[in-house]
Amino acid sequence: MTIHSDPSLSTLVSERRQLINLAYRLLGSLADAEDVVQETYARWYAMSRPQQEAIESPGAWLMTVASRVCLDLLGSARVRRESYVGEWIPEPLPDRSEWAGGRTADPADRVTLDESVNMAFLVVLESMTPAERVVFVLHDVFRYPFAEVAEIVGRTPGACRQLASSARRRIRAAQAPSAPAAQRAGIVRNFKQAWEAKDIDALIGLLDPDATGIVDGGGLVSARLRPLEGGERVARYAVDLLGRVPGLTLLERRVNGQPGLVAQRDGVTVVVIAFEIEGDRIKHLWGVRNPDKLRPWATVNLA
Numbered sequence: 550m551t552i553h554s555d556p557s558l559s560t561l562v563s564e565r566r567q568l569i570n571l572a573y574r575l576l577g578s579l580a581d582a583e584d585v586v587q588e589t590y591a592r593w594y595a596m597s598r599p600q601q602e603a604i605e606s607p608g609a610w611l612m613t614v615a616s617r618v619c620l621d622l623l624g625s626a627r628v629r630r631e632s633y634v635g636e637w638i639p640e641p642l643p644d645r646s647e648w649a650g651g652r653t654a655d656p657a658d659r660v661t662l663d664e665s666v667n668m669a670f671l672v673v674l675e676s677m678t679p680a681e682r683v684v685f686v687l688h689d690v691f692r693y694p695f696a697e698v699a700e701i702v703g704r705t706p707g708a709c710r711q712l713a714s715s716a717r718r719r720i721r722a723a724q725a726p727s728a729p730a731a732q733r734a735g736i737v738r739n740f741k742q743a744w745e746a747k748d749i750d751a752l753i754g755l756l757d758p759d760a761t762g763i764v765d766g767g768g769l770v771s772a773r774l775r776p777l778e779g780g781e782r783v784a785r786y787a788v789d790l791l792g793r794v795p796g797l798t799l800l801e802r803r804v805n806g807q808p809g810l811v812a813q814r815d816g817v818t819v820v821v822i823a824f825e826i827e828g829d830r831i832k833h834l835w836g837v838r839n840p841d842k843l844r845p846w847a848t849v850n851l852a
Contacts, residue, residue: 561593564608566661568615573660574686575619576626577639577671579845582660585622589615609697616683616701623679634768636776638835639671640842641821644803662806665690668823668835671805673723677716684709685716725827730808733826734801737808740824740831741799747788756780757830762787767839770819783834794819811846818846 572582766772
């Protein structure tokens with residue numbers, strides 16, 4: 550029997566977007582999320598037809614398998630990232646209106662850009678244990694009841710409640726008070742203009758005195774290997790960077806659903822910058838230079 554005559558095909562295909570959304574939040578990488586979804590479907594089609602028909606809810610089965618694959622990957626990812634060159638930052642995503650260069654893309658390949666994928670949120674998720682992260686995302690983001698989460702992660706419901714509570718404490722401790730969207734966009738715009746003008750004083754004025762700047766080059770391109778601490782140091786590094794890399798064009802674009810900046814050179818995206826803004830100051834900047842993580846931006850319409 551071919552895949553086209555499978556009566557559950559439409560159900561399976563409709564689950565793809567949910568699986569991509571889950572795996573990206575769990576792994577912080579669209580490339581890894583796509584691999585997880587491919588592996589999940591491969592396991593489904595490796596079963597016999599009677600085995601497939603015995604599964605009451607194919608969608609729930611797919612989510613369970615994808616979650617478990619992600620849980621395994623998160624454990625190995627912690628080991629891999631110990632040998633990662635420099636700082637590891639989650640893969641930044643363009644706004645859906647710009648995805649695939651403005652052409653109609655497969656909606657199943659798009660990640661829903663809500664508060665659970667802004668860069669600050671994903672960075673906090675990175676600080677969690679694999680079990681904490683999976684339990685928190687399944688329960689608090691995807692609204693799975695603890696009884697179902699427990700079956701997926703192999704813990705008791707009580708243990709899952711404790712893991713979710715621990716994860717929420719991490720989120721609350723790291724979360725900055727959110728400024729209105731228009732205000733955040735205005736601050737990023739002012740930062741761009743001050744940066745283009747190489748106005749260090751203006752940049753310092755926009756940055757929190759304790760601001761941090763992190764750059765991810767992955768060892769593939771030049772980048773600072775350690776975080777920059779302090780608003781003045783971040784400002785001076787930004788101005789120095791423009792001097793060392795001439796011909797950069799800065800563009801205001803949404804990054805993971807939030808106001809951000811994209812730097813291009815000769816029409817090629819070379820860095821994507823995400824911001825966390827607390828009050829009227831920039832608290833954190835994350836600059837992704839690793840070209841492997843800029844793949845989604847290669848076909849984005851930034852003109």
